[in-house]
Amino acid sequence: MTMSRRKFLALSAAAAALPGVAGLAGCGAPDHSAGIGYWSAFASQQQRDYFQRARVDAFPGPGRVELTVKPTASIDQLTQTALAAGTGPDLVQTDGPAQVAAYQAAGYLHSLEDYAHTYQWDRVLAPWALAASRINGQLVSLPADYETMILLYNPATLHEHGWPVPRDGATFEAICTEAKARGMLPVAAGNADWRAASEWWVTMALNHHAGPEAVYQALRGRLPWTDPVFVDAISTLSGYYQAGWWGGSVEDYFTNSFPQMYTALAAGDAAVMITGSWASTEIEPYFGEAAGNTATWDWAPLFPLRAGVPDLVWDLGIGRTLSINAHTDKPDETAAYLNFLESDPRRQAEGVAEVGMQPAPLELTAADFPPGTGDRQVRLYTELSNAATIGYTTWTFFPQQTDTELSTNFDKVFTGLLSPADYLAGLDATFREELRRGAVPTAPAPNGIAS
Amino acid sequence: MSSGVASRLGRRRALVGWAFMAPLVAVNALVVLGPSLAAVYFSLTDWSGLGAAHWVGLRNYRELAGDPDFGAALWHNILWTAFFLVVPMAMGLFGAFALTRIRRGRLLLRVVYFVPYIVASVVTSAIWKNLLSPQLGIGKVLHVNVLGNIHLALPAVEIVNNWAWWGFLVVVFLAAMRDVNPHLYEAAALDGAGTFGQFWHVTLPSIRPTFLFLGLMTIIWSFLSFDYVYVLTQGGPAGSTDLLSTLLYRDAFGELRAGYASAIGVVMALISAVVVIGYLAVRKRKDWTV
Numbered sequence: 188m189t190m191s192r193r194k195f196l197a198l199s200a201a202a203a204a205l206p207g208v209a210g211l212a213g214c215g216a217p218d219h220s221a222g223i224g225y226w227s228a229f230a231s232q233q234q235r236d237y238f239q240r241a242r243v244d245a246f247p248g249p250g251r252v253e254l255t256v257k258p259t260a261s262i263d264q265l266t267q268t269a270l271a272a273g274t275g276p277d278l279v280q281t282d283g284p285a286q287v288a289a290y291q292a293a294g295y296l297h298s299l300e301d302y303a304h305t306y307q308w309d310r311v312l313a314p315w316a317l318a319a320s321r322i323n324g325q326l327v328s329l330p331a332d333y334e335t336m337i338l339l340y341n342p343a344t345l346h347e348h349g350w351p352v353p354r355d356g357a358t359f360e361a362i363c364t365e366a367k368a369r370g371m372l373p374v375a376a377g378n379a380d381w382r383a384a385s386e387w388w389v390t391m392a393l394n395h396h397a398g399p400e401a402v403y404q405a406l407r408g409r410l411p412w413t414d415p416v417f418v419d420a421i422s423t424l425s426g427y428y429q430a431g432w433w434g435g436s437v438e439d440y441f442t443n444s445f446p447q448m449y450t451a452l453a454a455g456d457a458a459v460m461i462t463g464s465w466a467s468t469e470i471e472p473y474f475g476e477a478a479g480n481t482a483t484w485d486w487a488p489l490f491p492l493r494a495g496v497p498d499l500v501w502d503l504g505i506g507r508t509l510s511i512n513a514h515t516d517k518p519d520e521t522a523a524y525l526n527f528l529e530s531d532p533r534r535q536a537e538g539v540a541e542v543g544m545q546p547a548p549l550e551l552t553a554a555d556f557p558p559g560t561g562d563r564q565v566r567l568y569t570e571l572s573n574a575a576t577i578g579y580t581t582w583t584f585f586p587q588q589t590d591t592e593l594s595t596n597f598d599k600v601f602t603g604l605l606s607p608a609d610y611l612a613g614l615d616a617t618f619r620e621e622l623r624r625g626a627v628p629t630a631p632a633p634n635g636i637a638s
Numbered sequence: 639m640s641s642g643v644a645s646r647l648g649r650r651r652a653l654v655g656w657a658f659m660a661p662l663v664a665v666n667a668l669v670v671l672g673p674s675l676a677a678v679y680f681s682l683t684d685w686s687g688l689g690a691a692h693w694v695g696l697r698n699y700r701e702l703a704g705d706p707d708f709g710a711a712l713w714h715n716i717l718w719t720a721f722f723l724v725v726p727m728a729m730g731l732f733g734a735f736a737l738t739r740i741r742r743g744r745l746l747l748r749v750v751y752f753v754p755y756i757v758a759s760v761v762t763s764a765i766w767k768n769l770l771s772p773q774l775g776i777g778k779v780l781h782v783n784v785l786g787n788i789h790l791a792l793p794a795v796e797i798v799n800n801w802a803w804w805g806f807l808v809v810v811f812l813a814a815m816r817d818v819n820p821h822l823y824e825a826a827a828l829d830g831a832g833t834f835g836q837f838w839h840v841t842l843p844s845i846r847p848t849f850l851f852l853g854l855m856t857i858i859w860s861f862l863s864f865d866y867v868y869v870l871t872q873g874g875p876a877g878s879t880d881l882l883s884t885l886l887y888r889d890a891f892g893e894l895r896a897g898y899a900s901a902i903g904v905v906m907a908l909i910s911a912v913v914v915i916g917y918l919a920v921r922k923r924k925d926w927t928v
Contacts, residue, residue, distance in 0.1 A: 264891055271688055289894050293689025382872045438786035441875035442772060591892040598876040602788055 222253035223517060223524050224276035228262045230468070230543075237542040241534070246527050250520035270295040270512070277515040278524060280331065281508045284319055284628035285587040287328045290510070292626070296327040297511035302522040311530050315503060315577055316548035318631040319584065328508040329529050332545030335571055336391055336502040336580070337486045339460040339470065341452050350458065356396075356492035359459075363432040366458040373432040375457035377443020378598075386581045386594035388424060388433070391461060394502050394578030396420035396492040399633040402579050406630040408622050412615035413608065421600060421607040423492065428601035437602060449473040453482040461489070464567060465506070468543030486563060488570070497576045500633075504580030506545055539564055576633050584630045586621035589614060674907070680900040687896035698901035708902065710877060711885040714792060718881060719860035721796045722803070723853060729800075730807025731849075735837050737808065738815050748812065751805030759802065763869035766798040788878040791871055795879055799866040807852060814848035815841055854917045858910045882906050 225243075229235040235256060243252045255276070257265055263282055269275030270290065279296065281287050290296050303309065303326050309317060316330045340352060348369070353359035363373035378384040393402050397420040404410040405417070427433055434440035434448075449466075451457040453473045460466070467486065474482045488499055509528065511521045529547050532555040538544035540560035550572045556565050581590050593614055599605040621627055681698055685691035702708050733751060737744050754762065769775040772783040784794040822840045831839060842849070864883040867873060873880040873888065882902055890899035 267688065267891075286894075289686055289688050293686070295688065378874070382874055436783075438783040438875075439772060441786035441871075442777075442783055447773060588893040588895065591888065595877065595888070595892075598874060602876040604788070604876055 222251045223278060223521050224253050224255065225278040225280075225524075226255045226257050226262060226266060226276045227280055228257050228259040230259070234542045234544060237538065237544070241537065241541075242528060246524055248520075249523055250517060252524055273514055275512055275514070277512050277517060277521045279510045279512050281328065281510065283505055283508060283582050284322070284328070285582070285585065285590055285626075287320070287508050287510065288322045288626050288628060289587060291322045291325065291327045295513050297513050297515065297518050299326045299329065299511065299522070299525075302511075302526070306522070306526040306530065308526075308529065311532075311549055313548040313550065313572075315631040316505065318629050319505060320508065321629045323625050324629075328510040329525060330505040330548050331507040331509045331528070332505070333548040333571075334464045334504045334506050334545055334580075336387060336394075336461065336489050336504075336578075337464055337467075337567070338489055339452065339462060339466060339484055339486050340458070341455060341482055342485055343482065344452075344455040344458065347455065348458070352487045353459070354487075354490050354498075356490065359490065359492070362458055363427070363430070367431055372435045372448075372451050372457035373459070374427075374434070375443075375448035375451050375460040376434045377440050377445070377448055379442050379444045381445075382598075383582075383591075383594040385597045386590065387463060388461065389421070389593055389597050390502055390504075390578070390581050391489060392420040392424035392492070393417065393581070394500055395489050395496055396423055398496040399500050399576060399578045403630055403633055405618075406579060406584055406627060408619075408627075412611045412618060417611055418607050420492075421597075421611060425601040425607060429603075433601075441598075445469065446473070452484065453478060453480055455482070463504070464571075465545060467563065467567065471543070484563075486567060497633075500576050500578040501571055501574040502578035502580050503548075503571075503574070504583040505548075536560070536568070539568060577631070578633075579630060584628055586618070586626040586628070588626075589618045589621055592617050677900045677903050677907075680897050681904045683897045685897040685900070686894040687890060688894065691897065694897070698898045699905075701898065702901055702905065707877060707880065707885060708882075711880045711882045714879065715861055715881050717792065718796060718863060719857055721793075722800070722856050722860050725796075726800045726804040726807055727849075727853065727856065729804040730811050730852075731842075733804070733808040734811035734815055735841055737812050739833070748809060751808045753805070754802040755806040757802065759799075759865040760869055762802050763798065763866050766801070767870055770794060770798075785871055786875055788875050791875055792879045795866055795870050798870060799863065810848065810852060811845065814845040818844040850917070850921075854913065857913045861906050861909055 227238070229238065239254060243254045246252050262280070263286065266275060266279060266281070270279065270293070275295075279290070281290065287296070303317075308329065312329065313333075316333060317326070320326060320328050320330060322328075338353065344350075345352065348365070350362045350365070351358060353362060366373040376384075376388070397416045401410060401414070401416045405412055405414070428437055428440065431437070434443045448457065448460060449470050450473055452460050452470075464486075470484055472478060474480065474484050488501065491498060491500075509525055511518050511525065515521055529549075532549045532551050535546035535549055536551055536555040537557055539546050540557050543564075546568060551568045552572070553565050553569055579585075581593055585593060596605060596610055596613065600607055600610045618627070680691060682693060682695060683691035684694045684697075737747060740747075767785070770777050770784050772778055772781075772786065777783050777785075782790070784790040818841060822844065823836050826836045826840050862883060863881055864887070867879050867881055867884050868887070871879045873884040882905070886899045886902040886906075889895045889902065
């Protein structure tokens, strides 16, 4: 076959243009597939299979759910990009209220106020969780799961060294001093796998040293973050790091991975571990028959680090939120699915029992859990459901920019590159700006009641 | 041939040339020029990466000037560039020159040097992360935690990146050295030049265009480095390995400050532009060709 040069050029240009035209055709088109589109990420294949079976296939309708699994590390950016392009799933997942605020400001989310009334979510969800889900007075997301900070320990290790489970700062510091002298890791900790992990311990210092009331007042803009009560808290935590209590040494803290820390706890090389309740699932493979040892673990609530702070403060956090895409063509079906996911305590408890999923913040009782559920899990979530005094996890109640700065710059404090006062002054300036912009999530009072 | 016919033929040839170029120009405008202009625009706004952007003029650039994190990242980039202009370039030059002096095993050595370059940076980083681990690897033997030390982490990441990079330079320099006229070496030898003298007085001047071009590209690529730092240290410990690229990434996606991140990107592009313009000016003045 022969082809003229003119024809060749025309065909070449058309061929080159085709991918562009095809690409442009897809731009701006919302994901109007047949089912309710939902993107999620899972910690394990077991969780994924369970979710598909119990929370996707089991949805009675109206409509059906099309679950798309995304990588945990990139689901936020994929969702963000899709929403910015005017597309994305019908049910939008975020990693917390701070991100919800940004999405709401951009107009990506559908209001849930009418659906909250229809489905009476105020009767099933914890008041603090609903309060934290309101941005500028508007409900645009529901918490998909919640978490708290806890102390993990190996009972045999504490028993061997004659240490009690710490209930106050003095006991905790005595254990750390002694453990360090014996060449152990006082607190199994590190941020090699997740640089932002430092904020977990800043959360601890703020709520259990400065106290939840001070944090609440600061979040409302009534107390500056430069107040001495916060400087003391950050200085104390920084001192713990510099004493080599966190991860063994300042240097090792930066290279310790989570598996190493769980292994150290199981082997009796670490005295305790302070982490989030999500670790109660992650820790299982390192203990008992599965790990080839006889070690066991247990948990305890965090304790006050100084006198004057309430004995029992539950630092509450929202790990994931769910919202309805403003561009969806099936908001009612998506709201029905959201209600299906959020409203049944037994379904939440079953997820905890079967695959260690974090539950939504509903009131859970022991009767909600299926027979055979581990005592540690039942105790954790029933006690948490009855929390009288709450604390504020930084990843839930702090605005995005302040939160990132809080975790990134704290590493400079205990390495001696930044003083606690300068650290908090920078944080305060960033927070004030975000407060002015209305980007700070609503914080309920420490008694858990919205105000 | 009349001048009119020649002119028509010239125009036709130009038209055909542009017709071939058109798809490339269109794609370039779509994926390079468009986003570049958008980045300049967004650097003058408070865009979060979501929703509408509001004009703030030069505010982001003024903030950059006083941002200690930006200053630190820029300094790390300068150190990074200096390292890659000296260490791998020297290793590449001497490695290539050594290869020109041997016959047996040359191909094998070229392959050995080059293989790390084609291994994915994520894989290389993961391997080195374990090798440098204070619990498992070299760190345990030497009792030093390089990736956890704020003074050693940046050099450690540079060394890991160099491990994968210098073999590429060997191959490029070797290709350039093989084009050097062998009579020049014979003449230098007759004049009493030893191996180093031949390298210094014959090889280096003969491959100067390649050398300078790779130097130029090293500076540009150094300001684009991201992957090794991100996998090995994520900019830590305590920001001691943050480069402009990792800072940009954190500002854009961690803090949702896409406008500010765009300003960092524009500064990075300006630095590269200054380097290229400087190089072109010197080349023109010295009448070098590449």
